[in-house]
Amino acid sequence: MHGSTGTEPASKAPVGGGDTAAPPPPALVIGEALVDVLSGSGGPCRSHPGxxxxxxxxxxGRLGHPVRLATRVGSDHLGWSLRGHLERSGVELSPGSVVDAPTSTATAVLDAMGAADYTFDITWALSATVEGSLRDGPPAHVHTGSIATALSPGAxxxxxxxxxxxxxATVSYDPNLRPLLLRSADRERERVAELVALSDVVKASEDDLGWLHPGDSIDVTAARWARSGPALVVVTQGAAGARAWWRHGHRDVPPVPLEVTDTVGAGDAFMAGLVSRLLQAGLLGGGPGxxxxxxxAALCAATDTDRLPAVLGDALTVAARVAALTCARQGADPPTAAELVV
Structure with missing residues (x-):
């Protein structure tokens, strides 16, 4: 997925304010961590954390936010590599996230355009220790989605x-549906609708909406979601860019012209960039009190208009640029804050 560079990229200022400001509460991400095995396009198999x-x-973490991940990672060599990858980018694992079991894997077969088709070997559940740790904090923002919100017993x-x-805490959600692991769309709609209604920001792909609601256009489904709870709904559309909906309108996000290596992790990078910018703008975030x-309330006020405010347009632009930079290299390898401002 690509986006626009129509406004200035993310500021170099530290996330959370000046030198005298208290450190912001961490963002909490709840969901699966696994290893992507990439094959296809005439090259050898490659493994990447994902x-x-x-x-x-x-x-x-790479964009400078304190972040905790509540997950399930094996104690094998794949898990060791995965933990190191996350920790080097500033991601703290919640206590109890490492279990005495194999690390889950997703095998992505790439086509000639770099798009990925997945098969999975995954077990998903949170340990009792992780569940207990979720009450610590409290976090400023909670993000979840994908397999973690669909696969029993962890869902x-x-x-x-x-x-x-x-x-x-404010909430963001990305359905990132994997039909091979799911029940029928008829049985998934209620679960997805519940999480959409609980969220402040939702990002989905056009494939997600097409699978869930095959009889409706993307515009109809996204507009309905935007009226059900979230202040902002964004649908990524691959090389065509993205489109954002709020209660009173919608806006297209045009693509960034970068050479694509593969699209693995592009939607996740978009989500991280969007949440990052909204946290910086004070339109997401929480903590005590x-x-x-x-x-x-600030996010709802910003979307209570037929014209998307500049701060939200900027957030979408930054998100699209983060996604495009990720597409320019192998695997789910999002940029740092320093790379974003270059």
Missing amino acids: GSPANVALGL DQVRHAVRALRAS DEAAKAR
């Missing part, structure tokens, strides 16, 4: 956590 929520956590744990945490309510 998992949609883990990629979002990685992107937030119910994630939904319970989101419902409990949203009083003190009523901070989440204030941020949620």
